[in-house]
Amino acid sequence: MIERAGLAALRNLDCTMLLCNEIEPMRSFYVDLLGLDVQREIAGRYLELRIGATTLAFRLRTRPYDGAAPVNTAGSVQLAFRVPPPDVEVAAAQLIEHGVELLEPVRDLPDFGHRVLFFADPDHNVIEIYGESEDHPRAAAPRLAAHGGRQVRSSEGHGWRR
Secondary structure, eight states, X not given: OOOXXXXXXXXXXXXXXXXXXXXXXHHIIIIIITOXXXXXXXXXXXXXXXXXXXXXXXXXXXXXXXXXXOOTXXXXXXEEEEEOTXXXXXXXXXXXXXXXXXXXXXXXXXXXXXXXXXXXXXXXXEEXXXXXXXXSHHHHSOOBOTTTTOBOBOTTSSSBOO
């Protein structure tokens, strides 16, 4: 067996941390609107949310190496959340009902086999909600689990998962 140490031992991206200027607008958006679960919170400074097996965290820009916040019209990242394909339209209607502006109409991305919608969070990061078509070749190709490259078919019938 090959020994992996240090950087060669990297296997998972377990947490995505977004730097922000204010925690509360992000909390309202991701918890109250999108319905993500709070995992840990330090009021006004840090917020950790759980989505599936992933942690999405927010912290204030307080460290010297954080840099300046992006201009108010551009976010730093794009986050993509997968749902069953029919739920893309449902999510779009819910967002519109809550006054969230879609960045473009719901559409299909045939090269990826996705039905998608795009909108922005309070810090202007792009949020994508997508449904993956089961009959697209990419959906039929197994996704590898992070540990040991195992292939595991989703029991929900809408894609692959660890």
